[in-house]
Amino acid sequence: MHSHVPYETFLHQIAGFLGSFYLVLAVMNAFAALVIWQSGRDKVLFRLPISKLPFTVSMAWLGVSIFFTILAPIAFSGRQDWMEIISLPQLLRSGVNRAMNPTIYSVGSMVLLLILFFLRKYVVQPPMAWGLLNLSALLMGMSLTDQNFAAIVTKPDNVPIVGLVFLLGFFTWLSAYQAVRNDDRLKQGLGPEEKLDDEKVLVWPDLVYTELICMVALTAFLIVWAIALQAPLEEPASSVKTPNPSKAPWYFLGLQEMLVYYDPWMAGVVLPSMVINGLMAIPYIDFNKKGNGYYTIDQRKFAYLTFQFGFLVLWVTLIVMGTFLRGPNWNFFGPYEIWDAHKVEALNNRDLSEFFWIDLPDLVGWGLSRPKAPEGSSEMMKVGYAIVRELPGILLVIGYLTILPPMLVVVSKFFRDMFIRMGFIRYMVLTNLLLMMMLLPLKMLARWTVNLKYVISMPEYMLNF
Amino acid sequence: MASLSEIIRESQIWKSIFRHPMPVDRRNRVVVMLTNFFLHLHPVSIKKQGIALSFTWCMGGVTFFLFLVETITGVLLMFYYRPTLEWAFNDILALRDVTSMGILRELHRWGAHAMVITVWLHMYRVFLTGSYKPPREFNWVIGVVLLLLTLLLSFTGYLLPWDQLAIWAITVGSNMARATPFLGYEGPGNQLLNIDGIDMITNASDARFGLLGARFVGEETLNRFYVLHCVAIPLAAALLMAIHFWRIRKDGGISGPL
Numbered sequence: 001m002h003s004h005v006p007y008e009t010f011l012h013q014i015a016g017f018l019g020s021f022y023l024v025l026a027v028m029n030a031f032a033a034l035v036i037w038q039s040g041r042d043k044v045l046f047r048l049p050i051s052k053l054p055f056t057v058s059m060a061w062l063g064v065s066i067f068f069t070i071l072a073p074i075a076f077s078g079r080q081d082w083m084e085i086i087s088l089p090q091l092l093r094s095g096v097n098r099a100m101n102p103t104i105y106s107v108g109s110m111v112l113l114l115i116l117f118f119l120r121k122y123v124v125q126p127p128m129a130w131g132l133l134n135l136s137a138l139l140m141g142m143s144l145t146d147q148n149f150a151a152i153v154t155k156p157d158n159v160p161i162v163g164l165v166f167l168l169g170f171f172t173w174l175s176a177y178q179a180v181r182n183d184d185r186l187k188q189g190l191g192p193e194e195k196l197d198d199e200k201v202l203v204w205p206d207l208v209y210t211e212l213i214c215m216v217a218l219t220a221f222l223i224v225w226a227i228a229l230q231a232p233l234e235e236p237a238s239s240v241k242t243p244n245p246s247k248a249p250w251y252f253l254g255l256q257e258m259l260v261y262y263d264p265w266m267a268g269v270v271l272p273s274m275v276i277n278g279l280m281a282i283p284y285i286d287f288n289k290k291g292n293g294y295y296t297i298d299q300r301k302f303a304y305l306t307f308q309f310g311f312l313v314l315w316v317t318l319i320v321m322g323t324f325l326r327g328p329n330w331n332f333f334g335p336y337e338i339w340d341a342h343k344v345e346a347l348n349n350r351d352l353s354e355f356f357w358i359d360l361p362d363l364v365g366w367g368l369s370r371p372k373a374p375e376g377s378s379e380m381m382k383v384g385y386a387i388v389r390e391l392p393g394i395l396l397v398i399g400y401l402t403i404l405p406p407m408l409v410v411v412s413k414f415f416r417d418m419f420i421r422m423g424f425i426r427y428m429v430l431t432n433l434l435l436m437m438m439l440l441p442l443k444m445l446a447r448w449t450v451n452l453k454y455v456i457s458m459p460e461y462m463l464n465f
Numbered sequence: 466m467a468s469l470s471e472i473i474r475e476s477q478i479w480k481s482i483f484r485h486p487m488p489v490d491r492r493n494r495v496v497v498m499l500t501n502f503f504l505h506l507h508p509v510s511i512k513k514q515g516i517a518l519s520f521t522w523c524m525g526g527v528t529f530f531l532f533l534v535e536t537i538t539g540v541l542l543m544f545y546y547r548p549t550l551e552w553a554f555n556d557i558l559a560l561r562d563v564t565s566m567g568i569l570r571e572l573h574r575w576g577a578h579a580m581v582i583t584v585w586l587h588m589y590r591v592f593l594t595g596s597y598k599p600p601r602e603f604n605w606v607i608g609v610v611l612l613l614l615t616l617l618l619s620f621t622g623y624l625l626p627w628d629q630l631a632i633w634a635i636t637v638g639s640n641m642a643r644a645t646p647f648l649g650y651e652g653p654g655n656q657l658l659n660i661d662g663i664d665m666i667t668n669a670s671d672a673r674f675g676l677l678g679a680r681f682v683g684e685e686t687l688n689r690f691y692v693l694h695c696v697a698i699p700l701a702a703a704l705l706m707a708i709h710f711w712r713i714r715k716d717g718g719i720s721g722p723l
Contacts, residue, residue, distance in 0.1 A: 020634045157630070160578035164585075171586055174519060175593045195722040197514045202508045204494040214523050215530055222534065222579070226571035233561060236554045237632040239681060248638040249623050251581050251616060256637065267640025279609045282592075283602035291595040293720040295520075300595065307592055457570050462644075463653035 008080055010147050014154075015078030018144055022072040026135055032130060035057040057127065064134060071141070080124035087145040088336075097334030102260075103448045105325065105332075113308070120297070124177040136169070146336045152324050156232040161250055161323050168316060178295035192294035195231065231357045244328045244341055253322030254315050260330065261443045263464045271440070278310075278433045285430040287421055302414075310437055349453035356392040386458050393456035405431035471671075479648055506710055515719035520594070524587035529706065531580040535618075538573040545569075547690035548627070550684045553627035562584065579620050585613045596720035604712040614702045621694035624687060632682045635690075637680065638680055643675040649673065 004010070036042050037058040063096035074082050114124050123129065140162075143149045153162055182192040201207075225389040235241075248256050257268035269345035290299040297304050325332055329340035350359075373385035387394065405428055408415040419427045456465040474487065475480055487495040498509045514520060544555045545564055560570055588608065591597055597605035624635045647654045648671060655666040668680050678685035713719065 053579045073600045074467070076603065129620045142616050157578075160575070160582060164582050167582065169588075171522060171589060174522075175590070178519065179593070194514045194520060197512075199513045201513045201516075202491070202494050202498075202510050204488050204504070206513075207507065207511055208504070210516060210518070210523070213525060214526060217637050218527060218530060219534075222572055222576055223568070226568040229575070230561075231569070231571045232628075232630055233557060233573040233626060234629040237627045237629055241629070243633055246633045246637045249620060249634050251619070252638055255641070264641050265646055265649065266646035269645045269649070276609060276613060279588075279612075283597045283599070283605050286598065287600070292598040292723055293594060294722045295594055303595075304593075311589065378691065401720055402527060430500075458653075461653055461656065462651055 004147055004151070006149060010150070011080055011083050011145065012078040012151055014144060015076055015083075019072045019076035020139060020145075021137075021141055022068045025069035025134070025141075026072060029061045029068060030183040031135070033061040033065060034059065050364075061130075075141075083145050088139075088142045088144060093146060093336040097337040100325070100332070102321070102332050102444075105321055106317065106444060114310060117305075117308075120173045120176050120180055122182050124173060125225060126177075129173045129177070133169070136166075143335065149336050152335075152339075154230055157250060158323055161227060161320065162186075164316070165320065168312070172312070175295050176297070179297040180191045181292055182296050183298040186296065193298065194294040234464065245330055247322070247326075250319060250323050251463050254318035257318045257322040257326070258440060261440065261447060263462075264438075266461070266465065267308055271436070275310075275431065276403060278437065281429060281433060282307075285422070285426055285433070287426075297452045306434070306437075314437070314440060349447065349451045351457040352393045352396070352452060353389050353457055355450075355452075357385055357389065382460070386460065390456045390458060393454070393465070396455060401435055404435060437448075477613050508714065508716075511719060512721050515634060515721050521719070522586060522590050522700060524590055528580055528583045528587055531576050532702070533581060534576045535573060535580065536699065538576065539570055539699075541569055542573055543695060548625065550627070550687065550689050553625065553687060557626045557628075573622075577642070580614060581619055584612050587610060591720075594720060601712075601716045601720065604716055607712065608707050611705050611709060614698055614705065618694060618698050618702065620627065621690040621698065624682070624690045627687065635686070636682050639673055639676050642676050643668075643671065645672040659719060 005013070015106060037056075042056045042058045044056050045060060046055055047053065048055055071086055074086050077083070104269070123132070144153070152158060171408065182194075185192060247253060255267055255272055262271070271447045286300075286303050288300050288303060290296070291303075324335060327333040328341035328343070331343050331345055333339055333343075353370065357368055360366075361368040371385050371389045375384045377385075408431065409427075410416075415431075418430070422430065443452070443455075454464045456463065457465065467475070478509065482588060484500040485491050488494040495509050498504050498507055542560070545560050546702045547553065561567060564714075591605065591608070620635070620638060623630045643649045644652045646652045648666060649655060650666055650668045650671040650673065651664075651672075655665070655671070658665040668674065674680065676689075680687045
């Protein structure tokens with residue numbers, strides 16, 4: 001929960017930062033306009049009516065710059081009536097809060113990334129990407145006047161994650177931009193752009209000076225950051241006062257989010273180990289010789305999509321959700337919602353064995369009942385009964401990991417080719433790693449659609465899966 | 466008349482330190498890379514495309530630089546910090562309120578966050594350019610271990626301020642170890658490890674206990690994490706970094722189209 005100061009005080013606190021934020025955006029856009037104007041590649045978008053004067057791309061960005069220049073003093077004022085103009089409408093904010101839940105968030109980010117991927121030819125074009133950057137920055141600025149949003153985003157330890165999101169956006173764009181250009185060239189039978197310049201240069205001065213400049217810039221950046229933002233220091237440690245929510249360090253919040261769907265032995269031990277092992281295995285299971293040393297998507301689509309799914313969707317978006325959208329009791333909260341510790345979420349999840357032994361017989365009229373060891377039976381008997389009870393889940397998991405890989409070879413030409421080129425062991429390692437990765441999204445889907453709790457549920461042996 | 470800088474550069478002291486003349490001409494720019502300890506990590510010449518910022522993003526270098534920043538600020542912080550229940554929190558408090566140069570802890574903490582991010586971005590770039598492909602497979606594996614060590618460095622450091630944020634983040638994070646299959650007190654299969662009906666895996670002998678040195682995050686944990694954070698993990702990381710950089714050279718230098 002955040003302890004909130006009065007709204008007017010809050011606006012005054014945020015005014016300085018927000019005003020500077022808009023000023024920076026204004027300068028950035030003015031600079032972009034200048035660069036385009038000077039490059040001599042300025043294009044006429046349309047002619048103004050009556051005067052017939054040309055309206056060019058650089059003038060458009062100059063317009064954006066002027067827009068942000070106007071927002072800046074409004075933000076600096078810190079006055080409630082003015083700030084309302086540059087805030088997201090309350091109606092929209094409560095709409096977002098109501099609509100948001102883990103399903104919408106996860107599926108939404110997945111769909112958004114897929115759209116970006118399929119439209120990459122258009123999205124990576126610099127004007128488009130620059131526009132998207134401006135829009136996301138504007139959305140961020142207009143959200144910062146919301147006290148709940150600001151409280152969670154400006155928490156000192158969360159600031160790096162905001163930075164991470166923008167950095168990842170930028171670098172994903174930068175790589176995709178170069179990949180799209182290379183893919184175009186490769187289609188025409190030309191080599192990648194990286195190959196155009198085969199020239200070698202001396203490390204002194206070309207690289208050594210780049211490194212020096214990087215170091216100086218980074219030192220300056222760190223010092224500014226350190227002065228502007230104080231490191232968090234809360235009350236002294238107390239093992240009896242449990243904060244709610246209790247969160248792991250931010251880079252582990254994706255794992256903590258997995259705890260919603262899997263027990264700690266899976267979410268905290270097995271799956272993270274699989275992530276590490278899977279990463280290490282990449283060079284040995286990627287047999288594709290193309291795409292070595294240059295940016296490309298078309299030449300290694302499968303590797304690209306798999307990695308992006310694992311990194312951007314399963315790792316980063318879950319961290320963002322765990323940090324910004326999970327509040328007390330690990331309940332889900334919208335980005336503009338107050339963290340209410342008394343929010344109650346109904347939990348009516350059921351195990352697969354309950355579906356099989358209780359719901360299914362009811363449905364078809366069989367006289368089955370869930371196996372239960374009789375009173376006073378031996379340990380071995382109890383284990384036997386538990387295994388029979390959970391047999392549907394056990395068979396499902398074994399089948400998932402052992403039958404699915406060969407089945408893929410039979411039904412899909414893509415996997416058949418892969419099998420032929422990789423051989424049995426490498427193919428099984430690859431498919432099992434993929435299937436392990438898919439365990440999380442599959443469990444999520446099962447939870448959201450049929451409220452599945454555990455596929456295998458043996459709480460008596462702490463083996464819930 | 467010789468200028469002052471010339472006099473200095475011609476002096477016996479200067480010449481004994483730097484084994485090469487100023488790198489102002491082509492020959493000496495080659496020589497400097499070969500004779501200077503800090504520079505010999507680099508090759509003499511390099512593909513122009515390979516050092517283009519849009520290609521490498523400089524993230525590996527930035528990560529290494531942040532490691533150096535963390536080492537220097539970390540050593541300075543150790544002057545002011547005692548890892549005991551009595552002093553840990555108060556020393557951090559004093560560092561903020563009393564000690565001069567009051568941004569030391571900020572530099573260390575923000576540098577650590579930044580390092581986690583830059584390590585990820587470095588891995589991201591290496592993947593997207595396919596630079597892990599032969600002959601660089603093994604260097605990618607070392608990189609993954611370094612990524613893990615970076616996270617562990619950050620995790621162990623998170624506890625040291627000994628405030629509420631610290632112990633509960635570590636409690637939540639280390640609770641997972643309790644559920645390790647076979648070796649965790651609450652993990653599946655731990656019942657199998659017993660001798661004559663006596664459990665081998667208890668809350669005082671399981672994986673979590675090994676990590677924390679106690680049944681809960683306490684003084685033993687603080688000491689353990691302090692040693693891991695300041696000595697063990699940095700040494701391991703430094704060794705692996707040395708191999709990582711050496712392998713870049715041995716595996717054909719900075720990556721580029723074949």
